[in-house]
Amino acid sequence: MSVRVVARIRPLLENELDKDVIVRADSVAEDKATTLVRIPNPKNEAEEFSFAFNSVYDLATSQESLFTSEVAPHVKSLFQGLDVTIFAYGVTGTGKTHTMRGGLRLAERGVIPRLLSNVFRRGRKIAKDTSGDTTVEVALSYYEIYNDKVYDLLEAPDKRTPSGLPLREKDGKTVVVGLSERSCEDLKDFERLYMEANKNRVTAATKLNAHSSRSHAILRVKVTQTTGRAVRESTASCIDLAGSEDNRRTDNGKERLIESAAINKSLFVLSQCIDAISRGDKRIPYRESKMTRILSLGQNNGITIMILNLAPLRSYHLDTLSSLNVSSRAKRIEVRAVENEVVYKPQAPAPRAPSALGGAMSRQP
Ligand code: ADP
Numbered sequence: 001m002s003v004r005v006v007a008r009i010r011p012l013l014e015n016e017l018d019k020d021v022i023v024r025a026d027s028v029a030e031d032k033a034t035t036l037v038r039i040p041n042p043k044n045e046a047e048e049f050s051f052a053f054n055s056v057y058d059l060a061t062s063q064e065s066l067f068t069s070e071v072a073p074h075v076k077s078l079f080q081g082l083d084v085t086i087f088a089y090g091v092t093g094t095g096k097t098h099t100m101r102g103g104l105r106l107a108e109r110g111v112i113p114r115l116l117s118n119v120f121r122r123g124r125k126i127a128k129d130t131s132g133d134t135t136v137e138v139a140l141s142y143y144e145i146y147n148d149k150v151y152d153l154l155e156a157p158d159k160r161t162p163s164g165l166p167l168r169e170k171d172g173k174t175v176v177v178g179l180s181e182r183s184c185e186d187l188k189d190f191e192r193l194y195m196e197a198n199k200n201r202v203t204a205a206t207k208l209n210a211h212s213s214r215s216h217a218i219l220r221v222k223v224t225q226t227t228g229r230a231v232r233e234s235t236a237s238c239i240d241l242a243g244s245e246d247n248r249r250t251d252n253g254k255e256r257l258i259e260s261a262a263i264n265k266s267l268f269v270l271s272q273c274i275d276a277i278s279r280g281d282k283r284i285p286y287r288e289s290k291m292t293r294i295l296s297l298g299q300n301n302g303i304t305i306m307i308l309n310l311a312p313l314r315s316y317h318l319d320t321l322s323s324l325n326v327s328s329r330a331k332r333i334e335v336r337a338v339e340n341e342v343v344y345k346p347q348a349p350a351p352r353a354p355s356a357l358g359g360a361m362s363r364q365p
């Protein structure tokens, strides 16, 4: 299985209606499925470049329809023990946060709240179908990577370690050491936590202009299914990456240049990883940034979906082309879809105090 790469072109915003549209979704001749993005060659407008993806969503695509086509089918796999990673890549202002988080109105809700809603629903169904023999627990972690440092968004900004949290490899996966995890009962519970955490992100942002477009935000949803002593754990990771624009072209002050370098570095390392994997290189430079260590593209077992967000405007031309180049190469990445193993909890010690019946038998699963 390879990384599934889909493109989503956002509509024009109200203040852009008079602007020049240069990006369009298309299909290969006769084919019904929309799989191409077409964009003019900036050096010769008479010429057009085409990029092929697994699917292309045009500006009329609703939040619901994107979710139904691209994410909902994988909720089942998540419960079968596969890890699912969904990440949004693209230039700032192209709709990454809209796609992942979305708006507050029901119809505007993005991938994340819809995923959680589906996970809770499926969890309740499993508990019901097994008459409670299987319990499903959902726990959240939420953090950002800013200047190659990891900050816990479930902690209040003043309680965070300024130097960030370290990473460690465990069972072939990269984990953030000391990251907090909150158990979540239902969608309401999730929304409260998520809103609060996003506010934490905004609080930090007031000091640093446009902070959110320069950090990677990662929401980790851990699903634990327990039947007797058998425990199956899998995670869904939803990642809203920093903007992929080339900051050398924008007028940055000194402080912003340091940030840009770190952000650009991680996105640059990501594009190098994508290139190395698609060339079949032995050495993939994952370890050169925290974001790529966490993303572990092509390394982690499971399902990976990359959503390339695009704005159709001419003012984004060069950055759009560069993001199209990076993401169209990502299609060649193979991901092994391997279920996480079921682990068995150690048997609870038999109760020591003998009852009148001569010692209770602990129930065998
Ligand atoms: P990014 O996170 O990539 O910087 P945003 O998600 O903040 O971009 O989107 C930029 C603007 O475009 C926001 O005002 C957002 O509401 C709007 N927008 C993005 N995608 C869509 C869409 N599919 N439909 C309607 N508005 C959108």
Ligand code: MG
Pocket: 096, 097, 098, 212, 213, 240
């Ligand atoms: Mg954003």
